[in-house]
Amino acid sequence: MTTLSERPVLDIVSDRNAFAAHQEKNLSAAVIEEMQRKINEAGVEYVYYMLPTIGSRVIAKMVPANHFKRNLEKGIAFHRTALADLQTDRFGNLIGGGIEAKEFVGLPDPETFAPLPWDTSVARVFCSAYEPPHLNEVGGRPLATDSRSLLKRAHAAFTERTGMEVRSGCEPEMTWTGPGMEVIKKPGSSPAYQVENLERMREVFKKLVTYSKALGLDMIEGDYEDDGQLELNWMYDRVELTADRLVTYRQICKQVARELGVHASFMPKPYTGSMGNGCHHNISLWKGDTNLLIDEGRVELHLSDIGRYAVGGMLEHAAGSMSIMASTVNSYKRFWDAGQFAPSAVNWGLDSRACMVRISSNGRMEYRLPDASVNPYLSHTLLIAAMEDGINKQTDPGKPLDDQVRGSAEPKFKPLPLTLGDAIDSLSADPYILNALPEQLGDIYTALKNDEWARYCGAVTDWDRAMYWETLP
Structure with missing residues (x-):
């Protein structure tokens, strides 16, 4: 079996025919007829052509709906650095190529077209990003920094190699404040x-x-969890569908907050002493209608050998994946605030919320590192890579954690980094995980996070003043 580390990363972005194949699919009579029907039935007048960024925000251009056929063929052009959130570093340099960076083209994925329920005159459609076809050597290839397309390709390649499909359900938590939200x-x-x-x-x-x-x-x-914290869940599905739905859910939350005159935040740790906003990923592996994680003949943990090896891969690459799963400076406050249901050790167990990977009796692995700021396309891409590595190498996850003892697992794997700076170093120190990302995406992500960490380290905060203003020397 070919392993991820044996494949050149360029394989996932080297197909120069990708743009043309997508374009041809878009221009089929059936697709055009279906798009026109949806536009007419809902009375759509405007369309957002959208892509998620590396930082999991959403960028878009608005186009009047009557131009949809043209956009199915030509796509939408964006400046390349838009997928890096148009973020400058501390010295004013635009990360991801600078002002002179070339544009990319976003071709719509018609199956994602949907009118916005709060205003059906406006619709949205997700796009896949490509190098402009006219460019020498790279024209027509999938854009390396498009995390959404990366997950789709990574999952398809995993299924081709293993015959398995990865399904996921996310548990997004967020904090609401404003009139009437008092606890x-x-x-x-x-x-x-x-x-x-x-x-x-x-x-x-x-x-x-x-x-x-x-x-x-x-x-x-759904349920109310902590001060102002609401969690609503939807049915699990293929990982790429779950990721799209999480991005959609975030957009919905912001719209509802606007309508009700309140605030909605996905900040990972809003308050000291209260639970942070997590986004646990519940992962399962399937062949057809069979969940491969369940071993009906095994009472303890109900987990098959494939499941154990997948857990082993998750644990082995937890440290290297941390800067993706906990992607902000604030993310790491979750792990320092003891007793707040955030895992701080690399371990696993049955139905224990003290564990990094919690095995549910109904055949899913609850991966508890990701928080509400996570880019779900990147997090699922790395989980697929980690599980495949564990399955290929038959990685033993070690003994499960006793439900009553927090952090007592054997130190079999590298400990979790507990600051963003250390997490960036851990990503660089795990070449297998880093290789799961196209080189350009990995470089830009690292640059974004290094700049965020540097900005934080250079900021003078209220904590600094409270600790030192009157107390030194």
Whole structure:
């Protein structure tokens, strides 16, 4: 079996015929007819042509809907650095190629077209990014910095090599503040699950569920978890669909906040002493209708050998993946605030929220490192790579953590980095994981995160003043 580390990364972005094949598919009579039908039925007048950035924001151009045929063929042009959030470094240099960087072309993926339920005169469609066809040598290739296309290709290649499909369900948590969002709780207790707090959030979750269902999310449950923190979940699916739905859900949350005059934040750690906003990834491996993680004959952990090896790969590459799973300076506050349900050790176990990987009795691996700021396309790409490595090498995950003992697992794997600076170093120190990303994407991501860490290290905060203004020497 060919392993990821044996393949040149360029394989996932080297197809110069990719643009033409996508274009030909877009221009089929059936696609054009279906797009026209959807536009007419909803009365769509404007379309957002959207792409997620490396930092998991969304960029878009608006085009009047009557030009949809032209856009199916020609796509939409963006400046190349838009996928790096048009971020400058501390010295004013535009990360990702500078002002002189060439444009790229986003070709729409018609199956993602959907009117926005809060204003059906506007629709959205996700795009896949390509090198402009006229460029010598690289023209027509998938753009290396398009994380959404990267996940689709990585998953397809994994399935081709292994015959397995990866499915995922995310648990996005976020914090809401504003009029009517005040928390009801007794001193020393948690407000989690209290119906009174859910009632205070009723207008929020009603709109969230309504809009989410209209945009194709099969909403299944939700609860109030901590001060102002709401978690709503939808049904699991193939990883690329789950990633698109998470990006869509974030857009919905921001819209609902605007409509209700409140604030919605995916900041990973809003308050000291309260739970951070996580985004646990619940992963399972399938062949057809068979979940390969379940071993019906095994009582302890109910986990098959393939599942154990996949967990082993997750644990082995946890440190190297950390800067993707916890992508901001603030992300690491989750791991320092003891007792707040964020894993700080590389371990696994059955139904234990003290573990980094929690094995559910219904056959899923809950990977608990990612937080609410995560780029789901990058996180799932790295999880696929880590699991495949574990399966190929039959990596033993070691003994599961005792449910009652936090952090007692044997130090079999590298410890988690607990600052963004250390996490960047850990990514560079794991060539296998780094190789799961196209070189250009990895370089830009590292540059973005190094700059973020440097800005933080150079900032004078309220904590500095409280600690040192009156107390030194």
